[in-house]
Amino acid sequence: MNSPARSLIGQTIMDAGPISFETFMEIALYSEVGYYRNEDVFGITGDYYTSPHIHPIFASFCALQIEKMWKTMGQPVPFFIIEQGAGDATLAKDILEAITILNQDLYSSLTYLCVDRRQIEIGDNSHIETVLSDQLEPFHRTGVFISNELIDSFPVKIIEIKDGEIFEMYVGINSQGDFEEILRPITIDDYVDFLPSNIEQLNGYRGPLNTKMNDWYKNMSDALNYGFVITIDYGFDRQVFFSMKKSHRLLQTYYKHIDGSNPFQRIGSQDITAHVDFDTLKKSGHKYGFTECGYFSQAEWLNSMGLDHLLRKMRADGLENRKTINLISGLNDISGLGGFKVLIQSKNVRHVDVRELNSDVFWPQGLKFPQVKNVHMANDRQPETWETNFF
Numbered sequence: 001m002n003s004p005a006r007s008l009i010g011q012t013i014m015d016a017g018p019i020s021f022e023t024f025m026e027i028a029l030y031s032e033v034g035y036y037r038n039e040d041v042f043g044i045t046g047d048y049y050t051s052p053h054i055h056p057i058f059a060s061f062c063a064l065q066i067e068k069m070w071k072t073m074g075q076p077v078p079f080f081i082i083e084q085g086a087g088d089a090t091l092a093k094d095i096l097e098a099i100t101i102l103n104q105d106l107y108s109s110l111t112y113l114c115v116d117r118r119q120i121e122i123g124d125n126s127h128i129e130t131v132l133s134d135q136l137e138p139f140h141r142t143g144v145f146i147s148n149e150l151i152d153s154f155p156v157k158i159i160e161i162k163d164g165e166i167f168e169m170y171v172g173i174n175s176q177g178d179f180e181e182i183l184r185p186i187t188i189d190d191y192v193d194f195l196p197s198n199i200e201q202l203n204g205y206r207g208p209l210n211t212k213m214n215d216w217y218k219n220m221s222d223a224l225n226y227g228f229v230i231t232i233d234y235g236f237d238r239q240v241f242f243s244m245k246k247s248h249r250l251l252q253t254y255y256k257h258i259d260g261s262n263p264f265q266r267i268g269s270q271d272i273t274a275h276v277d278f279d280t281l282k283k284s285g286h287k288y289g290f291t292e293c294g295y296f297s298q299a300e301w302l303n304s305m306g307l308d309h310l311l312r313k314m315r316a317d318g319l320e321n322r323k324t325i326n327l328i329s330g331l332n333d334i335s336g337l338g339g340f341k342v343l344i345q346s347k348n349v350r351h352v353d354v355r356e357l358n359s360d361v362f363w364p365q366g367l368k369f370p371q372v373k374n375v376h377m378a379n380d381r382q383p384e385t386w387e388t389n390f391f
């Protein structure tokens, strides 16, 4: 089907010749006719869910973590939460609601900045400022930077190994007018920060290369002068990422809760995402002054703040319905969202180990969590069973 995004990519190739897969993905997702200009992208009526859409308990644990970080930093005022790739701002709204419940002093010190490449509608919320941009403003703020499933949405290059040689995939047009893959030889030096030194030995390997990470951290180091960075996303450590087991399996597409792997289908109507190589992410952060203070699965991270304990209590008390408990359990199910990674880094904060930081972090007994709303899967009006892709 000849969608506007497909036509724009076709025209770009006609004008300038084959484009890298990274440029293809940039146009398919973020051009004026790209996927992220569509209205219904997130949640039940959209293409995919993320953790914040399950239940506001996810945002509540993020708020708990942020409150603990604020205290560790000496309760600075003003304090910024900067969320890049905030999507429909579900996480932002729920984190703020959780902070009003948890800590009024933090709430009154706070500005929440939502930055996204797509327009964010937040309604009437005086604590949230929105910025329509793919960059952070270089204001050297004090606070916490948070992102959920941002890095996987950065346009990536695709590399392939054939007979000991490395190739990068470009997209051209064949004589029938269809897109075709073109492989061009590269060397390891072209992307030395992003490729493992043994890559040539992985004969037949194909996978994404997210070379935007360095620029991202560089930008963040200008945006955040003192504070923490919480990065939540899906991916693997380098050894697993660059392995034949994961070859051809690291790029995914999402359309109406169906996942696929062909980025040339439904161009402009489906999301395209790539798993994250977390070792490269850590290395890149280190280069720009961010110190690792914790790296967990999402399950470990949430449990370190008491989610497993809370779930046991919910089951024992029998006050929550089965559907809600099942949905919340998905957040720390290691084969689903619980298998996501959480990387916590700091900048200019005295060395902190997040495991220690979280040793006494629990949602205070008796306090309510933020309200379940229409956007959440746990909303009672949602169907009892729902075919779902969690990422």
Ligand SMILES: C[S@@+](CC[C@H](N)C(=O)[O-])C[C@H]1O[C@@H](n2cnc3c(N)ncnc32)[C@H](O)[C@@H]1O
Pocket (backbone or CB within 6 Å): 036, 042, 049, 050, 051, 052, 084, 085, 086, 087, 088, 091, 115, 116, 117, 118, 133, 134, 135, 147, 148, 149, 150, 153, 154
């Ligand atoms: C997979 S969605 C995740 C949305 C949200 N964080 C969630 O968990 O539901 C990725 C979001 O990141 C945004 N995005 C991608 N690159 C960005 C950039 N460089 N700066 C700001 N937003 C970006 C996209 O527009 C999209 O809204």
